[in-house]
Amino acid sequence: MSEQAPLITMQLMGKNYRVPAGLTLMAAIEYAGYKLVRGAGCRGGFCGSCPTLYRREGNHRIFTALACQTLVEDGMCLVQMPFVPLITRPYDLYTITPQANTLLQHFPEIAGCVACNTCTRSCPQGLPVMDYIQASLRGDIERAALLSFDCISCGICSSRCPADIKHYAVGLLARRLYGKYITRNAPDLAERVAAIETGDFSAELDALMTLSAAELRSRYEQRTFEVAAEQEDPYSATRSYNSAMDPVDYQDELEVSG
Amino acid sequence: MEISDGYPAAMRQSIARVEATRSARMGRTFPAMSLDERKALLLSHHPDYKAGAKRPLLFGSGQGMALNHELADLFEARPLVRASLDLSKIDHDVDLLVIGGGGAGTVAAIWAVKAGLDPRKILVTTKLRHGDSNSTMAQGGIQAADRPEDSPAQHFLDVMGGGHFTNQPELVRALVQDAPLIIQWHEHLGMMYDKDASGHFIEHPGGGTSRNRMHSARDYTGLEMMRVLRDEARNLGIPVIEFSPVIELLCDEHGRVSGAVLINLETRHYHIVRAKATIITTGGLGRLHMQQYPTTNHYGATADGLVLAYRVGARLIDLDAVQYHPTGAAFPAQMAGLLITEKVRGLGAQPLNCDGEQFVFPLEPRDVEASAFIRECAERGKGIKTPQDMCGVWLDAPMVDLIHGPGTIREALPAMFRMYARFGIDMTRDPILVFPTLHYQNGGIATDEHGATSVPGLYAAGEVMGGVHGKNRLMGNSLLDFNVFGRRAGMAAAAYAREHPAGKLSLAHVAAYEAMLHDAGIETTRTAPRILPDYRGKEALDRYLDIPL
Ligand SMILES: Cc1cc2nc3c(=O)[nH]c(=O)nc-3n(C[C@H](O)[C@H](O)[C@H](O)COP(=O)(O)OP(=O)(O)OC[C@H]3O[C@@H](n4cnc5c(N)ncnc54)[C@H](O)[C@@H]3O)c2cc1C
Ligand code: SF4
Ligand code: SF4
Ligand code: FES
Numbered sequence: 188m189s190e191q192a193p194l195i196t197m198q199l200m201g202k203n204y205r206v207p208a209g210l211t212l213m214a215a216i217e218y219a220g221y222k223l224v225r226g227a228g229c230r231g232g233f234c235g236s237c238p239t240l241y242r243r244e245g246n247h248r249i250f251t252a253l254a255c256q257t258l259v260e261d262g263m264c265l266v267q268m269p270f271v272p273l274i275t276r277p278y279d280l281y282t283i284t285p286q287a288n289t290l291l292q293h294f295p296e297i298a299g300c301v302a303c304n305t306c307t308r309s310c311p312q313g314l315p316v317m318d319y320i321q322a323s324l325r326g327d328i329e330r331a332a333l334l335s336f337d338c339i340s341c342g343i344c345s346s347r348c349p350a351d352i353k354h355y356a357v358g359l360l361a362r363r364l365y366g367k368y369i370t371r372n373a374p375d376l377a378e379r380v381a382a383i384e385t386g387d388f389s390a391e392l393d394a395l396m397t398l399s400a401a402e403l404r405s406r407y408e409q410r411t412f413e414v415a416a417e418q419e420d421p422y423s424a425t426r427s428y429n430s431a432m433d434p435v436d437y438q439d440e441l442e443v444s445g
Numbered sequence: 446m447e448i449s450d451g452y453p454a455a456m457r458q459s460i461a462r463v464e465a466t467r468s469a470r471m472g473r474t475f476p477a478m479s480l481d482e483r484k485a486l487l488l489s490h491h492p493d494y495k496a497g498a499k500r501p502l503l504f505g506s507g508q509g510m511a512l513n514h515e516l517a518d519l520f521e522a523r524p525l526v527r528a529s530l531d532l533s534k535i536d537h538d539v540d541l542l543v544i545g546g547g548g549a550g551t552v553a554a555i556w557a558v559k560a561g562l563d564p565r566k567i568l569v570t571t572k573l574r575h576g577d578s579n580s581t582m583a584q585g586g587i588q589a590a591d592r593p594e595d596s597p598a599q600h601f602l603d604v605m606g607g608g609h610f611t612n613q614p615e616l617v618r619a620l621v622q623d624a625p626l627i628i629q630w631h632e633h634l635g636m637m638y639d640k641d642a643s644g645h646f647i648e649h650p651g652g653g654t655s656r657n658r659m660h661s662a663r664d665y666t667g668l669e670m671m672r673v674l675r676d677e678a679r680n681l682g683i684p685v686i687e688f689s690p691v692i693e694l695l696c697d698e699h700g701r702v703s704g705a706v707l708i709n710l711e712t713r714h715y716h717i718v719r720a721k722a723t724i725i726t727t728g729g730l731g732r733l734h735m736q737q738y739p740t741t742n743h744y745g746a747t748a749d750g751l752v753l754a755y756r757v758g759a760r761l762i763d764l765d766a767v768q769y770h771p772t773g774a775a776f777p778a779q780m781a782g783l784l785i786t787e788k789v790r791g792l793g794a795q796p797l798n799c800d801g802e803q804f805v806f807p808l809e810p811r812d813v814e815a816s817a818f819i820r821e822c823a824e825r826g827k828g829i830k831t832p833q834d835m836c837g838v839w840l841d842a843p844m845v846d847l848i849h850g851p852g853t854i855r856e857a858l859p860a861m862f863r864m865y866a867r868f869g870i871d872m873t874r875d876p877i878l879v880f881p882t883l884h885y886q887n888g889g890i891a892t893d894e895h896g897a898t899s900v901p902g903l904y905a906a907g908e909v910m911g912g913v914h915g916k917n918r919l920m921g922n923s924l925l926d927f928n929v930f931g932r933r934a935g936m937a938a939a940a941y942a943r944e945h946p947a948g949k950l951s952l953a954h955v956a957a958y959e960a961m962l963h964d965a966g967i968e969t970t971r972t973a974p975r976i977l978p979d980y981r982g983k984e985a986l987d988r989y990l991d992i993p994l
Contacts, residue, residue, distance in 0.1 A: 371642075
């Protein structure tokens with residue numbers, strides 16, 4: 188038997204609805220009868236499509252949250268804000284370079300930051316948004332990239348910023364510059380790609396392709412395993428992952444036996 | 446209902462039993478099953494083998510294929526448009542139509558441009574926002590054999606074995622051979638993979654891999670990939686229409702696919718797209734909730750692409766095998782179905798029943814582990830009931846810190862810790878409740894190694910395509926597969942578009958499909974594609990009036 192959760196009152200776009208306590212804002216909106224088209228994406232806190240503005244009873248502030256990650260409260264007054272318009276100038280990452288003024292040139296509005304900290308206070312990911320904007324302004328691309336990494340581009344910060352900054356676009360350019368120009372390229376990768384392109388691995392793959400099912404299976408069973416660094420730890424995930432046991436096939440035995 | 450530290454009283458009683466047995470369980474792990482035991486358990490409790498859960502398709506290219514009812518229902522459903530729909534006004538006349546703005550679709554569009562198509566002659570159309578997709582949700586990582594100790598052949602063996610040798614070898618070959626090239630492309634696009642100071646990727650192992658080749662970007666790998674790809678597509682000027690899913694493909698007089706009908710979800714206007722080539726990249730099917738399982742998938746994962754392709758006669762493959770991940774969250778209800786990474790068990794958390802007893806080796810293969818959880822709840826009645834009537838088993842998370850030292854959970858599992866903390870549960874002190882969750886569509890539309898389906902003019906890539914993973918995908922190979930086959934399909938479709946002028950649009954296949962439904966004796970008011978699941982409250986629906994406004 189399902190224990191009935193007590194009903195509470197939520198005000199959605201100015202109308203009162205009675206909904207069970209303990210639902211997320213998203214589930215409460217659906218419970219009330221809305222079929223969401225905008226305002227729902229991953230439903231798990233990854234995509235940023237469900238930003239919501241709300242007020243609480245007895246509090247003068249405007250709060251912001253992700254509807255899929257926040258529980259409904261009695262007396263909450265909310266509206267979904269599923270879209271924050273964003274227009275940016277295109278760039279070609281292959282031709283711009285990571286200079287101290289690159290971010291400022293591309294997003295001159297960051298110079299208008301008044302350090303009010305509204306963006307940081309409103310970020311549902313808990314990121315130091317103002318700090319990454321300030322870092323961008325100073326030309327510290329690395330810091331801007333690292334501080335903004337967990338951004339899910341929900342746009343809440345940009346909707347609240349008095350300086351009309353497009354924070355998540357600034358962070359994105361900072362991260363791409365960092366990933367492309369500031370971290371080193373993987374030393375072995377280019378060599379591997381070149382070897383594949385000249386066909387160095389083709390013969391080995393061709394040979395595998397011609398094996399019979401039984402031969403392939405026996406090659407699989409005989410394959411060697413990389414020794415995991417923390418092999419001695421009996422609880423190591425690595426150890427059990429890299430065991431011949433893990434992906435063993437029971438399923439085709441099922442098929443064989445009908 | 447009395448809640449203390451996140452759990453109601455009834456669940457607290459069971460937690461007390463978990464705590465009582467904890468010290469005796471430390472260092473003692475339930476023994477692993479023999480192959481025979483696994484086999485018996487799968488046959489008796491895995492959802493794929495559940496009696497009565499599937500039925501054979503009655504008509505079409507996949508006639509006889511046994512599918513879960515929820516999926517079979519979609520094929521045995523009426524199209525959303527009639528064959529008589531007015532096609533005379535073409536709204537978008539393009540070289541290439543890409544259906545689905547997730548990972549595969551975005552990669553395909555970018556590579557079609559690299560292959561020489563004018564971006565303005567490409568159209569990407571997607572159901573929700575550009576990037577609202579399973580791709581964004583991937584946490585773990587992407588495989589590629591790019592270290593000297595590893596090789597494409599080694600990767601090939603792992604993929605084939607993981608798929609129980611049911612994979613299409615030419616697809617696997619393409620997958621493993623292109624993998625390093627994809628990672629290099631990502632590096633050039635400025636994706637922030639985890640690297641050490643000298644630029645080497647930090648590569649982890651994954652289930653079923655014999656080498657460490659999992660590249661990741663913290664635990665936001667898919668998010669990082671998707672936002673960079675989307676940015677690149679925007680910078681190239683590729684047009685994307687959001688909130689406009691395709692509801693039917695269009696063919697020409699020769700039966701070649703030549704575009705599609707889209708619907709604007711807000712105005713309910715339809716748009717006609719004529720295209721010289723079309724790529725389906727609509728992703729997976731978790732939101733069909735097979736056998737009523739919750740899912741890890743995004744809101745729009747409703748298998749639309751399979752339906753679209755089937756209506757024009759495309760061949761499907763391996764759709765009988767669906768991947769259930771053993772550890773989806775079962776409590777609190779707000780988290781139901783969300784993915785709890787395998788790493789929690791890898792770090793030593795034991796699965797336990799309501800009496801705090803172990804009942805299965807913690808790291809059996811995914812489907813065996815899932816079956817054991819189902820058996821504990823269903824047959825043995827030893828699961829833990831939640832106030833919402835869900836059932837699950839405990840994962841004794843606090844063991845992780847006891848084994849590896851305080852602070853390990855916060856450090857090694859920060860996303861998990863934060864997620865539970867948001868809903869009032871402290872997983873460093875209390876166990877967490879889990880139950881299997883619907884995770885991945887193993888099979889899909891059959892293609893060759895360039896993404897071409899059995900129907901001319903139609904390509905497919907990503908989770909919607911089948912064959913590369915056979916009946917079981919290994920972690921880290923689907924982020925790879927949408928890149929490899931998105932790229933290949935984009936280039937192949939661009940070449941096709943250059944050689945084949947668009948024909949005269951027709952919906953004759955819709956009439957033919959209706960006739961097949963009729964001949965198979967299927968009388969139904971069901972329609973497909975599904976587009977979005979419906980989660981509206983019963984009370985609200987009971988009083989719903991469909992009045993004209
Ligand atoms: C929680 C989670 C974790 C995962 N972790 C990993 C991992 O660690 N490693 C790994 O390799 N894989 C992982 N996967 C799997 C992987 O993320 C997906 O298989 C892959 O990203 C699918 O990419 P795709 O482009 O094919 O589909 P998607 O990214 O889902 O994109 C499909 C797009 O098509 C759109 N669409 C659907 N129907 C229509 C229609 N009718 N018309 C127009 N558009 C439509 C959708 O809205 C969506 O935008 C994970 C999946 C999930 C859900
Ligand atoms: S930084 Fe801005 S866009 Fe990014 S998650 Fe925070 S509020 Fe959302
Ligand atoms: S909200 Fe805008 S102005 Fe205020 S600190 Fe943030 S970036 Fe600066
Ligand atoms: S729906 Fe994706 S973050 Fe809420």
